[in-house]
Amino acid sequence: MKFLCTDCDTAMKFKDVTRPEQGSVTALFECPDCFTEIAMFLNPSETQMLKSLDLQLGGTNAAAQPMQMVRSQLETAKSDAMPNEVSPETSASETAEGGKCPFTSVISDAFQEAPEPAEPTGPVWTPEALERLDRIPSFVRPMAKMGIESFAKENGHDEITGTVMDAARGNFPAQF
Amino acid sequence: MKSYKELPSDAGSNIIGQVTAQANRVQKRLTSVKHTVAIMSGKGGVGKSSLTANLATALTLKGNAVGVVDADINGPTLAKMMGVRNATLTYTPAGVKPAITTLGTKLISMDLLLAEDDAPVLWNAHTQKDAFTWRSTMEVSALREFIADTEWGTLDYLLLDLPPGTDRLPNVVELIPNLGGVIVVTIPSEVSQLIVKKSVTMTRDILNVPIIGIVENMASYVCQHCGEEEHLFVTEEPLDDVFQKISLGAVPFDPRLARASDNGIAYLDEHPDAPASKALIQIAEKVQAFFEGEDLHALPVGAVS
Numbered sequence: 251m252k253f254l255c256t257d258c259d260t261a262m263k264f265k266d267v268t269r270p271e272q273g274s275v276t277a278l279f280e281c282p283d284c285f286t287e288i289a290m291f292l293n294p295s296e297t298q299m300l301k302s303l304d305l306q307l308g309g310t311n312a313a314a315q316p317m318q319m320v321r322s323q324l325e326t327a328k329s330d331a332m333p334n335e336v337s338p339e340t341s342a343s344e345t346a347e348g349g350k351c352p353f354t355s356v357i358s359d360a361f362q363e364a365p366e367p368a369e370p371t372g373p374v375w376t377p378e379a380l381e382r383l384d385r386i387p388s389f390v391r392p393m394a395k396m397g398i399e400s401f402a403k404e405n406g407h408d409e410i411t412g413t414v415m416d417a418a419r420g421n422f423p424a425q426f
Numbered sequence: 427m428k429s430y431k432e433l434p435s436d437a438g439s440n441i442i443g444q445v446t447a448q449a450n451r452v453q454k455r456l457t458s459v460k461h462t463v464a465i466m467s468g469k470g471g472v473g474k475s476s477l478t479a480n481l482a483t484a485l486t487l488k489g490n491a492v493g494v495v496d497a498d499i500n501g502p503t504l505a506k507m508m509g510v511r512n513a514t515l516t517y518t519p520a521g522v523k524p525a526i527t528t529l530g531t532k533l534i535s536m537d538l539l540l541a542e543d544d545a546p547v548l549w550n551a552h553t554q555k556d557a558f559t560w561r562s563t564m565e566v567s568a569l570r571e572f573i574a575d576t577e578w579g580t581l582d583y584l585l586l587d588l589p590p591g592t593d594r595l596p597n598v599v600e601l602i603p604n605l606g607g608v609i610v611v612t613i614p615s616e617v618s619q620l621i622v623k624k625s626v627t628m629t630r631d632i633l634n635v636p637i638i639g640i641v642e643n644m645a646s647y648v649c650q651h652c653g654e655e656e657h658l659f660v661t662e663e664p665l666d667d668v669f670q671k672i673s674l675g676a677v678p679f680d681p682r683l684a685r686a687s688d689n690g691i692a693y694l695d696e697h698p699d700a701p702a703s704k705a706l707i708q709i710a711e712k713v714q715a716f717f718e719g720e721d722l723h724a725l726p727v728g729a730v731s
Contacts, residue, residue: 252433259428264438273552279437294552295559302549302563304448309440314451316521316575319567320539325548328541332517390548397553 253288255281262288264308270297277307325393373402379410451574452601455521459493459581461606461717463638464598466629468621470590473643474611476687477677477706478587479507481609483694484710486531490582493524495572496535497598498589499565500547505537509690513538521577529692534576536568566597573601583713592628599633607638607716609674614645614659619669626669638716639674641709646678648701655701674712677705 253262262279265287269275273294280287292300300307304319315321321332375383386394401418402410436442456462465481467474478494486492496504505511505525513525515538524532536547549564551557578584588594599605608629612622622640629635647658658679680702686693694703 251439252430252436254428254433256427261428261433261435262437270552295556298551298557298560299563301551302560302567303445304567305439305441305444307439309438309444314447316517316519317571319564320571321517323550323564324539324568325550326541326545327539330514331539332515332522335516335518335523387542387544393548393554 251290253279253290255284255286257281257286258283260284267307270294273297275300275307326390373399373407373410373414375410376412378412379415382412382415448570448574449601452570455574455576455578456584456602459578459584461582462584462586462602462604463606463609463713464497464586464588464595464635465609465611466588466592466595466625467590467611467618468592468623468625469618472590472611472613472618473677474590475503475507475587476683477609477611477641477643478585479504479687480683480693480706481710481713482508482531482583482585483527483529483692484706485583485585485713486527486529487694487707488710488714490714491530491580493532493576493578493581493584494534495569495576495584495586496533496537497569497572497586497594499536499568501589502535502537504533504587505535506690507687508533509692511537511690515539518577521575524576524578527692529695532576532578532581534572566601569597570601592625595625595628595635596633599635605635607636609638609713610640611643612640612669613643614657622669637672638713639672640669641674642676644679645676648678648680650681675705675709677709678702 254260255262258281260281260283262281265278265280267275267277275292275297277290277292278287279290301319301323304314317332321327324331383391383395383398398410398415398418402408402414405414405417407414465474465478475496475498482492482494494504494508496502498504505513508525508527508531510525510527510533515525515534516523522534524534525538526532540547547565548554549557549561551560573584573586586598588598595608608625610622610625610629612618626637626640629637644658646655648655655678678701680693680697680700682697682700683693683702685691686696693700694706697703
């Protein structure tokens, strides 16, 4: 993709990119002559396509790390799937903590979802709904929980009940 | 107003540069690999992964350094078949250290990364809705990283066990433009041979990759009691004439081979004199002969020793 400032007839330059919010990335471009800025929004599918190609908007100077895409993007990976090799130089404190989990110390966090802004209140889970949530396989539970809460918010539910979960079910690959 | 071609770059992302760097990582890793072989089939259930595991063992027993990529990202089985399912992949800045079997064969597989037995491959995404638009791309990127970022060391053979169908081979050829050759696995059923023709056409005529040969798996059944060889498939049809000419051999069905796969035991090591072992060793010899430049398909069966 290339961008042209039509007033100056000058190629625009990449300026900044935000971390995904609600799955969407925003990239800013600037005209080097008149400093006009434009924003390009990538929808969740476009953002995901970029992630799947392991490409960085705005380029990168950092050398790629081994299996950085798999390590950062595999949702159903075990927590100790790829521990760092413990070398004699490894600090004592690091080994005492069992080493750093590579899935939480991923090299580039450019594609990690930005934290949701804090909200004073959110949908409340009923005991029945929580029990059903516990029956969802552990590796998809966090994603399902987030999705159900998002569905409840979007549809104006203050409380997540079994009925709300049934209504949300169609939106997810996991059954619950 | 300037046109697309008149603009000097893509505003600084250098996407082409990033893609080129990814391709270079694959090529750099493969400089220490002599031969790359893709094992494919037209359809599932023909024993392709079992053949890959046993061919890797046969080549290893012949003194070769062998690595295996389980390229079936969504249905990985080789870690179990090769007895390394409990292995831990170790991360180093130079690459990820693969699982290594008791015989010394190296393996990288998605199965070694998944949390639980019933955990499918699920990629991080804001929503899984419309995942069909990007999931295949994610799988190809994972395959690229498996090839490029595993610390293979020096290998004589790197075998890639592809998922069923013809769709993954073009991806592999894009990742490994100088792919050494393809082995196509079939069984003596008309259905399988109908589909295997598509694999041969894709490999030879569209991608211009050499076909090392076709392996007819489960070709017969050797009675455990009397040693008599029987046909396994009632509706057995002989291999198509064209396929006969490029046949690497036929592997008889042996329940012990299936059991060995389930238990992660090297069948060839356990039963070296079994007919299936002899067939697998002969196939390995033909693969070696192919890469030594022999006109494999001009040789009579059994000529390669």
